[in-house]
Amino acid sequence: MSADLGTSAERIRTRTAHVPGPSPGPADGPTPAEPAVLAAPAAVAHASDRGARIVAVAIALAWHVAIGLPALLAVRTQFTAPTVVLGGWSVVAVTGAVAGVRLLRGTPLPPWPLAGLLLAVDAAVFAAVGERQLFAAANWVWGTLGWFFVLALWGRRVSGLVALLITHALIALAAVLAHGPGAADLARYTMYVYGTFSLPVAVFVGSAVIVGLARDRAAAAAAEHTLAAERAAAERSRQERRDRLALVGAAAGRVLGELAAGEVAPDDPQAQRRCVLAAARLRRLIAESDDVPDPLLHELRAAADLAERNGLPIDLIAIGTPPPLPVQIRRRLADPLTGLLAEARGWARLTVMSGPDEVVVSLVTPDREGPDTTGPPPGKHDDGPVQHLYERDGDIRWAQTRWLG
Known part of the structure; x- marks a missing residue:
């Protein structure tokens, strides 16, 4: 049927003029924005990861400044090489601050050169603190360096973090062995290594797990939302199909029933006009289900098709690009003119003028004697958001429907 409509409509003389306006889009309601739905899990994961980054940066800098610095300054004269220890602390503080800011901005520093610098400071500080401060709080690399890793x-x-922490533990072990450790020193070393490993690795792994869980839950929620939207769209489509079938039955059922019951004669001009009108409305209603860029113009072509097949020359003029219109608005714009077109004689000119917030459809045909049987009542009246205007002067008939957004 749709292909037949398109072939027949090509015989109607059509002139189209384009003026700036919105691009055609879905007319019967919004559809889910798939890119936005797909981006939701990534957005949630990014937000979770950013929160974890803030926590990691805060822990590293706070531990380095609030715990490491006071302990270092308290015994700075007892170090073997105080300048090296203080200089190493300063290098890590500056480097860590820059790395933290870059990490929060999403542009982290190159990891392995930064890790190499931290390990070099690690070895220098262990060599410079001396035996007395090896396990003291003043040896800040024990508690701080793992967080900067x-x-x-x-x-x-x-695995990269574990490798750095193992290297850090080996550097510390070399410093301990260099001072001839006893059993107590080795036990303290083991405790320090455990503390150095456990907390940074726990935060590192925990943040990755939290980000992954957040992404998975957001993906599940987005999939559920998409499924619900698809179900709602399918239900809306089924309801619109039922409504359309009911309208189709109403358009043709009464006149066919009267013909079948013998209440009207097939050669009665009035009955013939009613049949033409019912057929035109039927074809227009069927055209509503077609997926086309300009639904209103497509439906008007379908309504004009039967009149054109009966030999009526029709000049269809389209100016501008109509905005997306709900099907109910399109029906109110087209139906009054469909009735006039069904009984037009001689010629007809159908004009569609569209703007971003206004659509005007007008029909001009030669006037004829006798009362109107299918057209709207004379004068101006409103049908909800659509205005109707109909006039006749003995020479021509002019009808207009107008929608204002």
Whole structure:
């Protein structure tokens, strides 16, 4: 049927003029924005990851400044090389601050050069603190450096962090062995290594797990939302199909029933006009289900098709691009003119003028004697958001429907 309509409509003389206006879009309601739905899990994961980054940066800098610095300054004269220890602390503070800011902005520093710098400071500080401060709080690399390893390798595999922490533990072991440790020193070393490993690795792995869970839950929620939207769209489509079938039955059922019952004669001009009108409305209603760029113009062509087949020359003029219109508005714009077109004689000119917030459809045909049987009542009246205007002067008939957004 749709292909037949398109072939027949090509015989109608059509002139189209384009003026700036919105692009055609879905007319019967919004559809789910798929890119936005697909981006939701990534957005949730990004927000979760940013929160974890803030926590990691805060822990590293707070520990380095609030815990490491006071302990370092309290015994700075007892170090073997105080300048090296203080200089190393300063290098890590500056580097860590820059790395933290870059990490929060999403442009982290290159991880392995940064890790190499931290390990070099690690070895220098262990060599410079001396035996008395080796396990003291003043040896800030025990508690601080692991957190800066976390910042350096954020977003990468945990195996890289473990490798850095193992290297850090080996550097510390070399410093302990260099001073001839006893059993107590080795026990303290083991405790320090455990503390150095456990907390940074726990935060690193935990943040990755939280981000993954947030992404999965957001993806599940987005999929559920998409499924619900698709179900709603399918139900809306089924309801519109039922409504359309009911309108189709109403358009043709009464006149066919009267013909079948013998209440009207097939050669009665009035009955013939009613049949033409019912057929035109039927074809227009069927055309509503077609997926086309300009539904209103497509439906008007369908309504004009039968009149054109009966030999009526029709000049269809389209100016502008109509905005997306609900099907109910399109029906109110087209139906009054469909009735006049069904009984037009001689010629007809159908004009569609569209703007961003206004659509005007007008029909001009030669006037004829006798009362109107299918057209709207004379004068101006409103049908909800659509205005109707109909006039006749003995020479021509002019009808207009107008929608204002």
